Amino acid sequence: MKLRGKVALVTGAAQGLGRGFTESMLQQGAKVALLDIKVLDGRKTTKELGLKYGQDKVLFLPCDVTDKGQMESAFQQVLRHFGQLDVVVNNAGVTEQENWELVLDINLRSVIQGTYLGLHHMSRERGGGGGLIINIASMAGLIAMFHGPVYTATKHGVVGLSRSLGTPFHFDRTGVRVCALCPTMTDTPIQPPRVASTPEEQVKLDAHWAYTDSQGGLLKVSEVVAGFLQLVEDDSKNGAVMRVTKQKGVDYQPYGGGGQGVPVTTRKTRSKL
């Protein structure tokens, strides 16, 4: 998909990878709606990006992705404000924590919600123009992150959702590509400190950092963003599961279909992608 003139919606866009994805699409000439639960940070990021790329290119919408009503309202506001929607990036996520139900709600249920809202508003069979949905999973969606069982479960779910909806059965009706992006540990605020306040916490942090260091350390946001843009621009990728790791850079999870997804469609379609 060429991004110039397109409209994207990014959840969790106030910081970290979401901010990186947002800025990369603005650089390519897209307009972007930034959704985040952090209102002050979201407004600050949106102001900064507006000064750099044009106030008319950005829109900040305070939104808790776990709130169905807020998500539905946000999608409708984006369509009212920009007049169209072409790309949805379900990025908002949290790491393992005591409240595992919240991890499940944010990392999986809300991604399913955002994916279905994207299909609802972009699908050709509903009069939309087709489009692209990129769900931000993790390498924890492909292997067992031992120190994050629920996080691992949610990210495996995001991969499965994206692969299922990224098949010709759906694309032939919707014209919407659906892919998953699986980075390994990346240098963003999601990363925990190296020093804990209790011995029990220190054990968990030591495990996390020992594992991270064993995998070559943290990726830069820019390394993940480079993979993201490649996935956006490659219209042949549907149901694809892109990996970004220190060891191998950007590649695709090999499945029966070659890991680069199945053929986008089984019939010729005029694509606006």
Ligand SMILES: NC(=O)c1ccc[n+]([C@@H]2O[C@H](COP(=O)([O-])OP(=O)(O)OC[C@H]3O[C@@H](n4cnc5c(N)ncnc54)[C@H](O)[C@@H]3O)[C@@H](O)[C@H]2O)c1
């Ligand atoms: N950083 C990594 O090591 C890494 C690696 C692989 C995948 N990921 C995934 O990338 C995505 C972004 O993570 P990040 O590293 O940029 O983290 P981050 O904490 O820097 O950013 C996450 C953003 O999501 C927002 N958010 C959290 N809960 C929300 C909610 N309920 N509603 C709306 N917004 C909400 C936060 O306010 C924040 O702005 C997550 O899905 C994460 O699981 C991160």
Ligand SMILES: CCCCC[C@H](O)/C=C/C=C\C=C\C=C\[C@@H](O)[C@@H](O)CCCC(=O)O
């Ligand atoms: C505080 C937690 C933040 C979570 C960050 C992230 O989402 C978690 C990632 C979990 C696991 C990462 C695994 C990385 C593996 C690669 O470095 C490499 O080992 C994979 C090789 C894949 C292959 O060759 O098949």
